[in-house]
Amino acid sequence: MIRSIKLFCLILCFPIFVQGCGDDLPDDLIAYTNATIWTGTDQPSIENAALLIRNGTVFDVVPMTELDLPDTVEEIDMSDRYIIPGLINAHGHVGIARGLETGPSIHSEQNVLDQLQLYARYGITTVVSLGDEPPEAFTVRDNYNPGDHGTARLFMSGPVLSPSSPQAAFEDVSELMQHNPDWTKIRVDDNLGRSQKMSPEVYRAVIEASHEHEIPLAAHIVALEDAKGLLEANVDLIAHSVRDEPADSELIDMMLERDICITPTLTREISVFIYSERPDFFDDPFFLRYADSDVIDQLQEPEVKQRYTGTTADYYREALPLAKENMMALHNAGIRVILGTDSGPPARFQGYFEHLEMEMMQEAGMIPGEILLSATRYAAECMLIDDRVGTLVPDKHADFIVLTENPFSDIQNLRSIEAVYIGGNQVEM
Numbered sequence: 001m002i003r004s005i006k007l008f009c010l011i012l013c014f015p016i017f018v019q020g021c022g023d024d025l026p027d028d029l030i031a032y033t034n035a036t037i038w039t040g041t042d043q044p045s046i047e048n049a050a051l052l053i054r055n056g057t058v059f060d061v062v063p064m065t066e067l068d069l070p071d072t073v074e075e076i077d078m079s080d081r082y083i084i085p086g087l088i089n090a091h092g093h094v095g096i097a098r099g100l101e102t103g104p105s106i107h108s109e110q111n112v113l114d115q116l117q118l119y120a121r122y123g124i125t126t127v128v129s130l131g132d133e134p135p136e137a138f139t140v141r142d143n144y145n146p147g148d149h150g151t152a153r154l155f156m157s158g159p160v161l162s163p164s165s166p167q168a169a170f171e172d173v174s175e176l177m178q179h180n181p182d183w184t185k186i187r188v189d190d191n192l193g194r195s196q197k198m199s200p201e202v203y204r205a206v207i208e209a210s211h212e213h214e215i216p217l218a219a220h221i222v223a224l225e226d227a228k229g230l231l232e233a234n235v236d237l238i239a240h241s242v243r244d245e246p247a248d249s250e251l252i253d254m255m256l257e258r259d260i261c262i263t264p265t266l267t268r269e270i271s272v273f274i275y276s277e278r279p280d281f282f283d284d285p286f287f288l289r290y291a292d293s294d295v296i297d298q299l300q301e302p303e304v305k306q307r308y309t310g311t312t313a314d315y316y317r318e319a320l321p322l323a324k325e326n327m328m329a330l331h332n333a334g335i336r337v338i339l340g341t342d343s344g345p346p347a348r349f350q351g352y353f354e355h356l357e358m359e360m361m362q363e364a365g366m367i368p369g370e371i372l373l374s375a376t377r378y379a380a381e382c383m384l385i386d387d388r389v390g391t392l393v394p395d396k397h398a399d400f401i402v403l404t405e406n407p408f409s410d411i412q413n414l415r416s417i418e419a420v421y422i423g424g425n426q427v428e429m
């Protein structure tokens with residue numbers, strides 16, 4: 001913006017308004033100075049730059065050499081720090097569990113707020129909650145300003161739709177619209193043969209109904225054939241990795257043609273079996289920082305550990321390498337793989353699992369710069385919220401995180417998180 005004002009002035013102002021035009025910055029800015037800033041755009045990180053914030057939104061990012069701040073501007077020195085856009089979890093869930101408990105007895109606005117705060121403390125400044133949130137989550141979304149409460153921004157789908165007929169699909173979607181969902185969500189999965197899978201006839205109707213209301217639809221899948229059927233029916237997001245067969249060129253072509261993204265949710269697979277033994281991360285200080293020790297103890301009780309064994313646990317443990325391979329096949333083909341974890345149900349730890357997911361993406365072969373895009377700009381674009389979040393460009397929310405280590409050299413450096421800002425306000429850590 002600074003550059004464009006200068007250019008504008010060179011062309012237009014100089015002969016007419018020699019003074020008072022151009023470099024005068026508003027005096028109600030807050031300036032985070034001397035930082036290395038990555039805006040989430042295609043522009044590489046700018047060393048020694050300032051992030052200028054005004055009224056909770058980004059005003060500009062400028063090299064220090066071009067900065068001439070009015071004396072009244074509040075300046076916060078960020079020397080030796082890295083500033084990047086706040087991270088986006090494109091597939092989480094809020095308010096559906098508290099510890100290992102689920103059900104209406106734990107539903108409350110406070111529980112939703114606590115979980116959004118937890119996400120925020122880990123640098124996840126936006127969460128798209130894809131399904132089964134209690135009604136209280138809509139209340140939180142509509143009535144609490146994330147910047148004021150230090151909570152992640154919430155976008156959500158409401159109840160996962162499971163109509164039994166095309167007619168019911170139109171009715172269910174229509175009823176859901178009273179809550180003004182950001183997305184709709186369906187599951188196309190027979191739970192390893194234990195339930196009836198939604199038929200193509202029905203999911204086509206749900207997608208059509210959703211699109212009539214101009215709401216995008218995300219689909220839970222396991223199988224390659226279901227992913228293809230849903231793409232054929234114009235689904236807007238594939239919400240998990242394909243886990244039954246290798247991703248083939250037909251799937252890749254369909255996703256590319258339609259420009260459809262995927263959330264791999266690798267940590268979801270982990271959560272199904274990992275508690276049969278004591279997971280290593282129970283000793284990770286980054287996890288323990290906010291973990292509830294009662295939940296850790298409960299997860300080590302023999303009868304609880306037992307729940308993480310058996311056919312379902314075995315299936316997803318064995319499917320995990322394929323899920324990673326398929327993620328890489330899609331990524332290498334140019335499909336946007338975006339950060340999504342399915343965190344929020346019991347023992348899928350919000351905030352921490354997003355970091356674990358990004359570390360698994362790195363282990364699988366994505367490089368840090370690609371993962372950072374997948375967790376910021378790409379996630380915002382794919383979830384259709386890029387007019388508000390995802391990059392640090394003028395007029396977007398001032399949602400950003402401050403790190404002491406360079407995340408481009410290793411994605412684990414996201415753990416060096418020192419401060420998180422939402423709408424320009426610092427989140428209490």
Ligand SMILES: [Zn+2]
Nearest residue numbers: 091092130342
């Ligand atoms: Zn989910």
